[in-house]
Amino acid sequence: MFLIFFAFWIILNGTWTSEIAVIGVVLSALLYLFVWRFMGYSPKREWQIIRRLGKCLSYACFLLGQIFQSAGETMRLIWTAREVTEPKLTMFRSRLRTKEGRVLFANSITLTPGTITAHLRDDLFVVHCLDKPMAEGLCGGEMEERIARIEDVSAADTNSATGGDRT
Secondary structure (H helix, E strand, O other): OHHHHHHHHHHHHOOOOHHHHHHHHHHHHHHHHHHHHHOOOOHHHHHHHHHHHHHHHHHHHHHHHHHHHHHHHHHHHHHOOOOOOOOEEEEEEOOOOOHHHHHHHHHHHHHOOOEEEEEEEOOEEEEEEOOHHHHOOOOOOHHHHHHHHHHHHHHHHHHHHHOOOOO
């Protein structure tokens, strides 16, 4: 975070002199201390974010591919001569442990065309699917598995910092 503050300072100044660099270091350090003290930010939290960054980027690429694949399937469903679609409202429980993971999963489902997360309470999902085959693979599928891996990285960081073990 300190480096981001310092880089932002240099970009806004537009020039590089020793005076600007020294002032930037001091102001960046003060701002970092403020964020750490009053906003709950810490180096430990920074490390957790850095550790998850690769898996998050990988998941974002995976999600983008799923969106395109689902868009193609939805267009095929609309443009084919088949008259009867079989919309389905499906309920399932997720194995994701964190609230953030479940919300990410619910939003990812909604972002893919043809599916909408209608309700989420604790680990119970209610999803409306445009066609019956779209409901397959929601529970225990690759999307949920990838989010679980991101959760495992954050849980491992938390447990190593506190000395606890996951249950």
